[in-house]
Amino acid sequence: MTLHRSPLLLPLLTLFCLIHAAPAFAAQTITLDNGDRLTGTVERMSDDIVKFKTGYAGTISIEWKKVREIRSDDEPMHVRLTGNGTIPVKSIIRNGDRILLDQQSEPAVNVSQINPDDWETGKAARLSGEIGLSFKLDRGNTHENRSDIATNLEWKKLKHRVRLAGELEYYKTDGTEIQNRWTVGTTYDNHFSKNLYYGASASVKRDRMTDLNLRWTAGPYFGWNIVNNTRTKFSIENGLEYTSEEYLSRSNESFISDAWRMEFSYFIIPGKLELYHRNKGLVSLADAGGLSFDTWSGLKAPIAGGLNTSAELKTSYNGDAPEGTVPWDTTYRLKLGYQW
Template sequence: MFRKLIITTFIAILVAKSSNADEIQMSNGSRLIGELIRIEADKVIFSTPFAGTITISQDNVERITTKDPVTLMMKNGTVYRERQIIATEQTMLMKSEDMASVVFDASDIEMVNPEPWKLGEGYQWSARFSVATEAKRGNSDSDEWDLKASSAWLSLKDRYTLKGNIEFEESRGIKTEDNWYLFSKYDRFLEPGSKNYRGAKLSFEYDQFEDIDLRTVLGPHLGRQFSKTQRFKLEMELGPVWVNENYADGAKEDWVGALWFIDASTDIIGFGSTLYFDHDGILKVEEPGETILNAILGIRFPIAGGFETAFEIEYEYDGGAVEGVDKLDTTYNLRLGYSW
């Protein structure tokens, strides 16, 4: 008797909660009760009392019902604010107290409860900081550290980017590596939400052991975001640049080149990992043999709470390196970082 009472009470609680909760009806006929967090990039983020927060492919969703008003962005660009989603046996409609109802299908939804910047309100701020360090004592006595940081402010109209890194290495009290790099870039999309953009970049570089006191690179560019999904992201830029180089021996050189940039990443490996490839190069127009090439191939794994670890292989080639300095540097790094 007591056991039946507990079961009956439990079922009553579930029924009461389900009547005051969001609901998703799947294409296979099953139903999910909980809270709709958002819909974005063809993924439905839904919180359930039995499995926590889950991600569902939008293609598998037949209908959605929400208990509270939400903001919807449709695939045709129309935005509906403070609308409650009501599902019938045949279709779905958006309901508002002072607006006419709108009938639509689940496939018409681009986003639900999008972040403000995706509605043209302000910027999305993202950043990443990481460090690689090594200390050896015994047969060899050396210290090495490498700091990297990047930050971007993105809106539908434009984007600001800042990057920088510092590398230092000392062996038995003698410096063997000392360099830093600072990069800034501004991009303006040809129209809000467009994949194509134009912009300008400015960078400064110092490297004691390549005898570079200061290398300045300045120039405009055209770019395109070919793909922006988590499964595959690809962005490329191309443009002319002016390069000014001041060397440790007092020599100076100015030249014109063509700069290209490739940024690619994918989550195809799984386990929350990201495989990434960053590459840039500057072709010296008058002397192609003095081309500058940089490339980073790495894989990043999340740890917890925004912390992450990554393994990288970095290649740096300077065809115009001074005599006695290797043209190619190869570095292997195990990094620990934090991002948001």
């Protein structure tokens, strides 16, 4: 028996396969103020940037002020107004300095987010963190053990944030301890506006190589997120801390200090190569020589599945180091990290 193949059969089968293999996108459209119209899915709007996922160009970023209208023919969008409440809507229309959310009119400045995360509305909390490791074992002509471990945890819910950070540096060669330094610190802050916050911190540090057995600090601070977007982050904090220092070979000291923290990161290649710098320190208000600080600078690149690698330079300074001890300490590290 001979089969007669229709000339339309192959194109129809191809079209059928393409339709069923194509990724599904919610039927949402966005219209810009210049009249351009895009179809896809609104992932979220935050920090005046709309993340819009398309089937032909991936996820694109659009300035919120350039959006004239968003409509959804499928699932509603969740709009967060000033405060913590969200409302489901299927149309968002800008009209001058007001925005129409379905039939509800709101000042444009009251619309802070679209499709916010649960931690931003108080439905849940978010826990994120990172751990970095650097080890060296040498069993040749010398017996050398060196380990550097650093971890950072961050808990966020609504306007509240708790951070916990710790670091251990241990260096021993031929049975002689060269370095034994560790620090643990925690902070709590409350964001009372988009970029400003206040809080309190506490920390404890040991650095026996500079005669410091323990340093305890605690006090309030004020913070400012100068830049905070997907590519660049820059924040500074400053406050007063009560500081108590216990030494191994001299009398202990207590004083009020001016303390600061600074964090900067920038993706040189978005999602591929990150430049970062962190700095924290304090200076005694009673003695300008009582200055100490730590800095971390490096380049970090992701590997896969949350793993990353980085090249880092750490510099520490202790102005209260005893005579005969070098106040400066510099460490170069190649680190393997995991971030979640």
